[in-house]
Amino acid sequence: MSLSWSKLATDGNARAGVLSTAHGDVPTPVFMPVGTAGTVKGMTADSVRATGAKIVLGNTYHLMLRPGAERVARLGGLHKLMDWPGPILTDSGGFQVMSLAKLRKLDADGVTFRSHIDGRAHRLTPEISTEIQHQLDATITMAFDECTPFPATEKQARTSMELSMKWATRSRAAFVPRDGYGQFGIVQGGVYPDLRAESVSALTDIDFEGYAIGGLAVGEGQEMMFTVLESTVPHLPQDRPRYLMGVGTPNDLIGAVARGIDMFDCVIPTRAGRTARAYTSWGVANLRNARFADDAGPLDPACGCLACQKHCRAYMHHLFRAGEMLGPMLLTWHNIAYYQDLMNRLREAIITGNLQEISAQIQAGWQEGDQT
Secondary structure: OOOEEEEEEEEOOEEEEEEEEOOEEEEEOEEEOEOOOOOOOOOOHHHHHHOOOOOEEEEHHHHHHOOOHHHHHHOOOHHHHOOOOOOEEEEOOHHHHHHOOEEEEEOOOOEEEEOOOOOOEEEEOHHHHHHHHHHHOOOEEEOOOOOOOOOOOHHHHHHHHHHHHHHHHHHHHHOOOOOOOEEEEEEOOOOOHHHHHHHHHHHHHHOOOEEEEOOOOOOOOHHHHHHHHHHHHHHOOOOOOEEEOOEOOHHHHHHHHHOOOOEEEOOHHHHHHHOOEEEEOOEEEEOOOHHHOOOOOEOOOOOOOHHHHHOEHHHHHHHHHOOOOHHHHHHHHHHHHHHHHHHHHHHHHHHHOOHHHHHHHHHHHHHHOOOO
């Protein structure tokens, strides 16, 4: 039996459910920490688990460049290599080819590019991307697509979307079905509702285990992103998981959950952890700011992570000012824990039917932060 999603409750358009996989069950809505190259930066697998995370993300583009998919397979797969027996979703590499690769050359069959690491030539096609994800032993494989840039004219967005739909068909044909594993198609179409609807129709005809919405959080702004979700989500199947790729801030997550999204990933909490930005119940704070130099209070009184339970804001401030690596490690742990707690609160609110009230309470608490 392939990967599946079951609905437990709804509140408006928001959904609470369970994603069932060969590597364990995942309550949704869920935030997936980004482990791009086989590691969530600055964290051991045990510390990631301690935040409550049930599923993580890896990336085809980065792992094919180093250490190489064949090597990962020889070493027992990504689950064994990174000490993560739980589910792993792997991005297909399409976004990274667009954003990182050098001398990118797109054709109807795939993409030829040069590595941003050493300049060597590589090629990705739907078949190659799907095979690499199979070698990595991804629980959830993503169809290979072209991430439509922003801004794009309607004509450009259509050309890009139609190419991605052709690649989706080829990705599906290359996918090897296994019990508890699945493949997601990716909805494209830029900011154009009719193109998004056409993309959903094409993908549902192919019939994937889940559906992702790609090509957002690329510069269009939150208001436009929410508008696209409002016009796209109603077309998606009710009985399949919905994944908004590369999103986002806590406020983004609250808004997208309310619009019916089940799964998220983003580098924001880990990147912020490395740059002294803390996401807390009292707002976003820059721990380099002098206001924290003598602050003996916990980073977030509402959080049970190691940083909040063992250390004060003044110590965290000191670590970043002194350039100590423990600062980014602790704050990354905290930020991931905050995101996990946020998703748990939203899920419980959906189940109890008071999502709007709980969301407003969470947002009201952010007023004290630096917002920097």
